[in-house]
Amino acid sequence: MSDQDAPMIKMESSTRFEAIIRSANIQSRFISIGRSIIAVTQLIFILSVSQEIRFAEVGPQPFGPRCQSWSQAGLYCVVGNENLGLADVMIAFGLILVIIGFYPRWTGFLHLYITYTISIAVTLPDGGESVALIFVGLLAVVSLSDNRRNCYLANLDMDRIPAPLEGISRTAIIFGRVLLCFLYAGAALIKLGVADWNSETALYHATNNTTFGDWYQLLETSGTSEHGWLSAVATWTPVVLAFLISINAIGTANMRRFAFTLVVVLHGGNFLSTGLASFDLIMIGCFLSVITPPNRYTHVSILSTSTDSAALDNFVAVKADIRPNPFISLFGFHQAFTRPVVCCGGVATQGRWGGDLALVKIGEPIVVRMRYKLTNKLLGHSTEVLVHDESDRIRARLGPLNGSPFKVEVISDGRPDPG
Template identity: 30%
Template sequence: MADRPASALDRALSRFDPRTPWFGWGRTLIATAHLITLALTPTAALLHPLLNEAPYPHCQKALAVSAYCVGGEAVSQEWRRWIMVALLAVVASGYRPRWTVWIHAWLLYSIGVSIALPDGGEAIARIAGLLLIPMGMADDRRWHWQRPATPIGPTARGTAFAAFWALRIQLVILYVQSGVSKFGVPDWLNGSAEYYILRDPIFGAAEPFTTPALWLSEHGLTLGLLTWGGIIIELVIAAFLLGPERWRKAAFGLDVLLHASIVATIGLWSFSLIMIGCAAVAAAPDRTPLADSSRTPPQRKEPRKWQTRSSNAAKATSAGAPGSTVPL
């Protein structure tokens, strides 16, 4: 009785294991988001100089460790771009998460602080990249798609559990802030915000969803649902991420719905993939079974002593050993 966990926290910690397929999918989606950005965006566009600022990348002080700065002028920015694409492909593949979480965090930092116009997705990914390190350090698998084969140690379990909760709380704060801040904007309060967003000349609805999106936003009922639906979903996601496993999975489903809608209407592929990837890690189940944990290898039975003696006697008799007799 004394050995039983004394609290809900003890019970949650005792069954926690970060090495789940959700962790793997989350890492892959976050890495894929930046891989697509780097592969499909010219270097000149990412490092385009801004008004009244020095040319990018900025490499002073802590920024000097960025992948855009290490090596100085000896390495061209175009070469750096494709090296980062290759490294992100390795991360996305799921190979050796214990080591590639460090590479991933470095690349996320580099992109976030070195390109000229990072968006909210880059800022979120930088934080997520750091919080994935303790979870990745607890992961001894060759591929993050495999089921773990060994138990997790208490120190690794504790640090990974703390990082898991830190990521969940970060997402909760983000979605609460995003939802509540809209209450201070008249267009969101009166339900008309999506009308103007979908018609924005830069971030407006894109093909092939332009026609249906514009049609829906021309009617008061559907426009109100589009506008207030986003706010409600954000707040529900935040609440569910604090709940038990089944609530977190529901939050993940709503997160996919929300960001798929954003992609379908105004694009923002990279941002949406990052958010879905973070939500996947935050919605991971509390535990994952070890590989073949339900199977035990068949044990070879030792022959009984009388069987061994009989067997030896038979062998001696058949070989005609001295003193042996042949039974009638």
């Protein structure tokens, strides 16, 4: 019986809870990039917004940072009103250390203190400070597992991280996703309770409010708000996007990537409409830091086997770069609904489109197929190829149709071997 005709015997390799925790990939570069986006936004805020605006006199609050109760430990409160410039310099230097990725285990908590200082001291916040404080706190917990000198110049060595510390870091990322789910769902639900939103007049009031950004003024001068269907689209699009973000934020890796795309669209539009650049950049940075898609070529997922589990000792994990047709890939169909499968010696290894590990036996015929996520039936076919060394890499490309054959080759020492 060939691998293409072998019965599918699904193997449960882990519980769903373990899979959720494992999805929090603390090796992801997105964590460092998201944290840097937050830090860059804060640095721009410190350098571009004058102290007169940041510490403006509001009601009974005189000019200067807010220094009541628990906020007195902030740097601005420690140095006093006469040394606010010195505090700005120290904060800017600390943010630069965060941005360049210097010793993330320690600068993570430095970033937390800086964020705390900014969040509690500014008298005219724009809403992003509170969210930043929460997520920078979560990222500080995640950074406990990061013992690198620079988070951009080396990969995180998982073998050197104590299991409890790794679990805490992963849990912090999961908590961040759940929190974002509630934040965006809450934002959408609140809008549903606003009369102007339900009557679709929110856009009209915004275009006639000079406190909003140039984009709303452009809509007003162009007469867009006079068209009912355009006003409806502009009014309800943010609500729909927020709901979609909320749902996808706690989904699979592809769902989280999709949610991040929606976050960029939503907050890009919000920046054009309101001009609140710092709030929107902080939200983008917070979301990016917790989507943590899995790294390529780091995971083996056994879909089925017709052999004894002990026989798997004779298999080796090789890199499998399997992709759908480039044109079809633009629409994300296969990434959303299917998975590539590598069959060899009675073992079927399921991977992700783009690059993953596959279990193969040296010298045994290999075929590449695919399946829909909710079914066990293998589809497609390919010519048989052979792997001669565990350093070899399988490269496969699917044709334009689901029933098209995979074009497969084995790349060894830079030279393809079509098998």
